Amino acid sequence: MTDRAIIDWPAWTDSPPGRYVLDWEQTQLDRVVSDVFGYHALQLGLPQLDALRENRMPCRGLVLDAASGASAPYTYPRTARGAVNGTSGAGDVGGDHPGTAAQDASGLHAPGGRSAVWCDLLDLPFEAQSVDLIVMPHTLEFTSDPHRLLREAERVLMPEGQLIILGFNSLSLWGVRQSVGKMAGRPFVPAAIDLIAFTRLKDWIKLLGFDLERGRFGCYRPPLASDQWLARYGFMEAAGDRWWPIFGATYMIKAIKRVRGMHLVGPLKVKKPVLAAGLAPVATPNTRNHTE
Template sequence: MPNMSDRSIIDWPAWTGSAPGRYVLDWEQAQLDRVVSDIFGYHALQLGMPQLDALRENRMTGRALVLDAASGASAPYTYPPANPRPGVASLPSANRGLHAPEGRSTVWCDLLDLPFEAQSVDLLVMPHTLEFTSDPHRLLREAERVLMPEGQLIILGFNSLSLWGARQSLGKVAGRPFVPDAHDMIAFTRIKDWIKLLGFDLERGRFGCYRPPLVAEKWLQRYQFMEAAGDRWWPIFGAAYMITAIKRVPGMRLIGPRKQKKPALAPGLAPVAAPHTRNEH
């Protein structure tokens, strides 16, 4: 098998199995476990990246993994299947591994046209989803549409203002990207501006992964000391970031406990309507 650094195209499954991939995912998983455990409601969605279990510590009853049916990021599949549950595809054997953990739904749809009612979701997690969509602005608008007032949005991404971002830029010129290369990294400051324009309030932002962009496990371990130093002395230059934001609605004020709302999604968090789909040939 060729060395990861010698490949002109790096997909998520291959990269997350590498030493730098495991390093980033371990940090992101730890951050998510800590944050989502304190977010309550009824419905929570993770958009994309099944290699990360963003909702495992969340206790909402309706949790789902939403995957892009048109991305072609993994093996080919046919969509929709025969006799489908609305918006949920059954996959051929090559893709059976791409599904939510037991007890949750897997929804295959167009991420830019989410098949969920407006103001029906309490928590939306997007792990690197904005970096791997053709239209990040539209995806953010969809996130704002489906989130409840005071609902929470969590975004994870690679930091372009870091050593990893510099290596990725140089690697793309040389045809050897360091991280999966679908679209460009999006700077933390740009994400902040985008979500502010959509009416979100930034609750917290955190950077992590300060070790150099190295491929070998032994070299990453030798630079472990840079975690504490980076967190203290150059926090904005971490390789990855996590943003937590809250959807605000002008003129709205919550008084007392929130009333039980009518379920917007079918049992198991199936979407309320089938999305626009196309068959792959």
């Protein structure tokens, strides 16, 4: 893990390639989370994205980690770790309680209608099977143990809960430039660890019992540093979706937690017997009018 990658993340999101990536990711998230229902939803890291703004769950939380570059530029407030908006309820992920945990010395706030939760992302302070939706935008690329973070997400998600992951695609032009740049000490995209391939991430989530519901790639323009040059390659968006979709700079995965042996209980529907055409049901004897 390099300090440079963590420090550069807030500045990178304000750069032309950073805005280009975040705009695509925000559009995808707005479309996907609007159809997810329940009570509790969490966004882990990356406050530059408002991943839950189109979601209508009553309790939505932004989970930040003082040790993670994905939580920059927020700084850890002077409250107890694991506090929610200045309260100590570790199991509460929502509610509009007044407090200071969502604000730092720079006056930065969590998005409206959210609660800020400060904790270790590898040890989430939530009960097992208590959350309906978790969004992890580039969070796996900043944690020291992505496997453990995925296991924590699986633990707190309810059966049939949904997990959305966004990340940089290592099998892309951006991934190639990132690999070459890291060897030269000048990485193109900020990440504390190596980029995680889409195929590898699919294997990880399947081992945890998730079913992949949707996967999408985006941002097909070359890794360029100016708005002018990025605009010149705008034609590659439609071409990439059609001809080389797996080589997009970023990807989004939507997965559902399955619990084997569990069956959803619903209203029991009794099917009426279907009679063949032209046949009448056999008459049953009436005990009161029946004579021997």
